[in-house]
Amino acid sequence: MTxxxxxxxxxxxxxxxxxxxxxxxxxxxxxxxxxxVTFGAGEFxxxxxxxxSGKSTLxxxxxxxxxxxxxxxxxxxxxxxxxxxxxxxxxxxxRIGFVFQSFNLLPTLTAEQNILLPLELAGRxxxxxxxxxADWLRHLIRVTGLTGRLRHRPAELSGxxxxxxxxxxxxxxxxxxxxxxxxxxxxxxxxxxxxxxLLSASVRELGQTIVMVTHDPVAAGxxxxxxxxxxxxxVDEIARPTPDTVLAAMQRLGAAC
Numbered sequence: 001m002t003x004x005x006x007x008x009x010x011x012x013x014x015x016x017x018x019x020x021x022x023x024x025x026x027x028x029x030x031x032x033x034x035x036x037v038t039f040g041a042g043e044f045x046x047x048x049x050x051x052x053s054g055k056s057t058l059x060x061x062x063x064x065x066x067x068x069x070x071x072x073x074x075x076x077x078x079x080x081x082x083x084x085x086x087x088x089x090x091x092x093x094x095r096i097g098f099v100f101q102s103f104n105l106l107p108t109l110t111a112e113q114n115i116l117l118p119l120e121l122a123g124r125x126x127x128x129x130x131x132x133x134a135d136w137l138r139h140l141i142r143v144t145g146l147t148g149r150l151r152h153r154p155a156e157l158s159g160x161x162x163x164x165x166x167x168x169x170x171x172x173x174x175x176x177x178x179x180x181x182x183x184x185x186x187x188x189x190x191x192x193x194x195x196x197x198l199l200s201a202s203v204r205e206l207g208q209t210i211v212m213v214t215h216d217p218v219a220a221g222x223x224x225x226x227x228x229x230x231x232x233x234x235v236d237e238i239a240r241p242t243p244d245t246v247l248a249a250m251q252r253l254g255a256a257c
Contacts, residue, residue, distance in 0.1 A: 011038035011074075012177045012209040013062055018071035020057055020232075031057040032232045035071075039177070044203040044210040046220040048246065049229035050253055056181060058229065059213045063096055063179045064088050076176040093122055097170030097178035099199075101185040103162045105154040105169075111161075112150035115141070115168045122173065137172065143205075144168045144198060160191025167198050171208065178202075180212040184219055196222040217246035228253060 020032040032054045039045050039062075047055045060066040062073055064080050073080040076095055083091060097118075098104075105114045116137075141147055144164045154162050163183060170178045180199065184192030200222045202208040212223065220226050226238040226246055230253050238245055 012041040012043075012076060013039040013211060014072075014074045015058070015062060016072040016074075018058070018061060018073065019069045020054075020061055020066070021069045030232055032061065035229075035232070035234050037227055037234055039209060039211050041176075041209050042203060042207045043225065044200060044223045045212070046223035046226045046241070046246075047211065047213045047229065048215065048220055048226055048250065050250070051215075053229040053253075054232040055213045055229050057232075059179055059181055059211065062211065063098065064092050093118065094173060095176040097173065097175040099163070099166050099170050099178060099180040099183045101182040103154070103159075103166050103186070105162055105165060107154050110151050110153055111146060111157065111165045114154070114165050115146075115150075115172055117169060118173045136174070140168050140171055143201065158191065159187050160194055163187060163191070163195045164198060167195065167202075171202060171206070175208075177209040177211060180210060182213060182215070184214070184216065192216075192219065217243040217250065220246045 015038075016036050018032055018035040019030070022029045022031055035058060047058060049055045057066065061068050062075075064073070064075075068081060075091065078091060078095075080088065080091070106117070109117070141150065144167060146161070146164055146168060149157060149161055154165070157165065178199075183199070184195055187195060196219055199210050199212070203210055203224070212219070214220055220241055221243040223241060224239075226241045226249075227234060228236040228238070228249060235253070236249060238249055
């Protein structure tokens with residue numbers, strides 16, 4: 001198990017006895033069974049497991065993108081399962097950032113407009129010279145290496161640049177947690193390493209909390225911790241993972257499954 005630092009004792013995200021079942025009766029399919037796990041503030045955690053292990057389902061339940069059948073999910077101390085649809089939408093907008101494999105950028109907006117979209121939707125003044133977020137935005141653009149690309153639309157950017165725009169968009173509102181679902185799945189190895197380095201730097205330098213689903217042991221090696229699922233259950237954790245230790249654990253799970 002991971003040694004807990006003082007900051008990690010205050011979880012940004014916590015799931016308790018989380019169960020997710022699709023369907024009812026004899027056709028019911030259990031996707032998650034009694035999963036309890038916490039994600040420390042300022043920690044980069046990767047979720048891994050064999051195909052069908054429930055890792056994407058866990059991420060979606062933690063992020064409030066899918067409902068839970070039983071159990072509890074808390075983000076920054078707020079119980080998701082007790083929220084109305086409107087309150088859940090507001091929490092996702094204000095406290096959660098998302099990075100997806102497919103980038104999910106709006107093609108008609110520039111890179112800058114895509115980055116600023118969460119602030120615009122929240123009704124906050126946005127832009128390099130607007131309001132209290134100006135310094136943060138300038139810093140974020142500099143860290144993501146997008147200074148010369150802000151006027152470009154997604155079609156004018158490489159895949160790695162598009163994913164860096166998506167990362168900046170996820171970070172711009174300073175969320176309690178960023179959920180990343182296979183963020184390097186559509187990238188070549190060089191672009192993938194750039195995006196993973198950016199996510200890792202956001203943890204080290206900005207104190208961000210990252211929870212990432214990946215199937216790639218190299219990607220998982222950027223994390224502080226790896227949690228492993230099999231058949232919808234939490235089965236193991238790896239502290240200070242390396243690609244080799246992750247690959248060995250995945251091979252053991254594959255043999256067991």
